[in-house]
Amino acid sequence: MLSMQKQPTGPPNPPLKRSPTPQESSSSSGPRQIPLTCTGHTRPVVDLGFSGFTYTGDFFLISACKDSIPILRRGNTGDWVGSFTGHKGAVWSARLSRDATISVTGSADFTAKLWNNLTGQPTATLNHSHVVRTVDISDDGRYVLTAGYEKKVRIFDLQNNPATDAIRTLEGSQNEIKTALLDGEHGLVFAGDGKSLRVWDLRTSSQVDVREFDSEITSLRFSWDKKFIICTAGKVVYFYNSVTAALEKQFETYINVSSASLHPTGTKFVCGGSSDLWVRTYDWATGQEHEVYKGHHGPIHCVSYSPDGHLYATGSEDGTVRLWQTVPGIAYGLWEKQ
Known part of the structure; x- marks a missing residue:
């Protein structure tokens, strides 16, 4: 059985533009970073x-x-692919299947x-x-x-008929669930319930552990190799x-961290904060801060490395998605070699 250890004390075809000014691409060290701004x-x-990578070798990004x-955008350039219209309220979460054929959104x-x-059409409404x-x-x-304000986690089987009926409903959370992960391979669910991280085993639909913070x-993500939560x-x-x-491992930062993502090689991770406008990268082995970049004009709510590791995306209160090079200055996507 899994055992948690006690914690140690838009409009069609919106344009893509660069943000080249030094004030918006400054860093404490290293070459100048020029992010792409996806409006x-x-x-x-x-x-x-x-x-993940599709059969053509491409990958995509949803916000x-x-x-x-x-x-939906092309992952290496940020170019607009399509907008999904149909929700009647704020969309809080969005994910793509690994092969990029399916999107799921929560509102x-x-x-x-x-x-x-x-x-670009909805196939089911849950x-x-x-x-x-x-x-x-x-x-x-x-x-x-x-999952969400019901304080329940629901699991749906898209091969089930009808797919709109949940095959599992996991209960026991005391607060709204704002972030959750599904590990289909091991049959586990991880959910952020306020200050608690809860774990369910889908084989028994039972909660098997909880950890208090x-x-x-603020966020839960898998690493690309699924080795880490x-x-x-x-x-x-x-x-x-x-x-x-x-x-x-655990690393203490200087910011209130809203989201973090690990590079596919496992050598570095990126963080966004809810209290400032900067994106930061850190060494995974030592926790040393590598880079600090400013480009957004509002707090950063979400970050993620691309599957090829050449860039990471950030989403902000300012209404934009920005793409940042992992190694600034090389030719990749819409970036020309500097």
């Missing part, structure tokens, strides 16, 4: 997620926004929606009794997780072994 949203961007319209309109990325704050999808694209959990709470970033749930 199209009209309100704060609160979530984003990359697909969730309070303007109710998720946007304040009490629904989650499944989308066909080839047609009705809830309250705000859907977080969604996830298994790697094989079969199972979908939803001093601050509210990355958890942020207060000013701390935690890395847990996703199989044993052992705490591998």
Whole structure:
């Protein structure tokens, strides 16, 4: 059985533009960073997620926004692919299947929606009794997780008929669930319930462990190899072994961390904060801060490395998604070699 250890004390085809001014691309060290700014949203961007590589070798990026319209983009350039219209409230969460054929979104309109990325049309609407704050999808694209202000986690089987009926409902949370992960391979669910990290075993639909934090959990993400669960709470970033749930590392930062993502090589991680405008990268082995960049004009709500590791995306209160090079100055995507 898994055992958690006690914690140690927009409009069609929105334009893409560069942000080249020194004030917006300054860093404490290293070469000058020139992020790409992806416009199209009209309100704060609160979530984003990359697909894995498709059969063509491409990958994609989806962003969730309070303007109710998720946007799908090409992952290496930020170019607009399509906007999903149909939600009637803020969209709090969005995820892509690994092969980028399916999107799932969760909204304040009490629904989650499944989308066909080839047609841009919804294939199913999953009705809830309250705000859907977080969604996830298994790697094989079969199972979908939803959770939110109902204080419940629901699991849907897209091969089930009808797919709109939950096959599992996991209860026991005491607070709204704002972030959650579905590990389809091991049959586990991880959910951020206020200051508690809860774990359920889908084989028995039972809660198998809980961990308490001093601050509210702001995000949960898997590393690209699914080796780690990355958890942020207060000013701390935690890395847990996703199989044993052992705490591998934790790093204290100087900011209230809203989101963190580990580079595919496992050598560095990126953080965004809810209290300032800067994006920061750190060495995973030592926790040393490597880079500090300013580009957004509002707090950063979400960050994620791309599957190829050449860039990371950030979403902000300022209504934009920005793409940053992992190694500034090289030719990649829309960046020309400096």
